[in-house]
Amino acid sequence: MRRDYWLSKLFFDVQTPETGAEYRADRDKVLARYPLKSEVVAAVRADDVKFLAQRVNPYLLRFYFHAAGMSEQDFVSKLRDAGASTPAEKRVAQQHV
């Protein structure tokens, strides 16, 4: 199982109330502490669930977006979207949110 260690560490760390609050207030300040690859930082900034899901444990992915302030409905919607590959599949996925 391949994991992006520092991305996983970021997701792990923002679960603490202090780091979570700091992250929600100034995402870039917290991101700067982690030696993340530029494409990973871009995906975090863009809330690119599909890209991030390929690099971390799924539970950590959920905990991260909860801590980052995304609603569960938005998260599940993005997840389903990420799991569907064609526009038709995406439409079907959206119908089940």
Place this chain on the structure above:
Amino acid sequence: MSRIVGVFASNHGPLMARDWDKVRDQRMQSVLGAFAEIRKRMEAARPDVLVTISPDHWINFFIDNLPGICIGVGEIHDGPPEPWLSHLPFKTLAGHPEFAIHLAQTACDNDFEPSLSHRLTLDHGIGIPLWKIGLEKLPPIVPIIVNDLEPPMPSVRRCLAWGELLAKAVESFPGDLRIAVLATGGMSHSIGEPDMGRVDEPFDRECIRRLESGDAPSLVEFLDERMDSAGNGAHEMRNWVMAHGAARGRGYETLYYAPIPEWYVGCGFAAWNV
């Protein structure tokens, strides 16, 4: 001789705390009834120690140090750190180092090698069931943490053996300690995966059928074959299997089961007649 006086399984879905009101029909009453039934039976069993079997949801452990099995041997455990559980009455929970160390020693003597922790934080996987069961007096807790979250995980076969080892450790503990077991998690669910919210009811019902049959090898075989397709959360069935092993496969009874997609989970509660 010390002995096991009760073996139970309970759901621990976080949405039971965060989104309890999403489920308003008869199912909510039935879930409350299942927790009340566990409370009644556990209080009647008068346990001196409660062994809990649950995963760590990225609280104590991270990918820099990820044990397959960890026993909490400390005098004190910390309560759930999740901000949405700050209202729970468990800031700290008493442990039972004597039995915990005996369990760890019995494990090592039988070629099992658990990790140990002298100070665990017990997350919602334990906090929610204990809160909802609502025992008047909580016995000291010996937590067994199972890696159900991050592959590779302990085999189902090994979890069954761990349950049997737990029974052996109880029976060989000096004195006449009364020990109850509470496994939490499951049944089918998917977390952080594209099919999050999907419940695999056929999987859950077949698990129940094989638990009822008492045929542990058939249960192990089924889980090996089907667990992956029932969502990543279904891997918590390892905890049920460990409880099944501790009960030596006898007397399984479903206290309640329903697919509850509002909580993203196949919501099961069980007791073994020991």
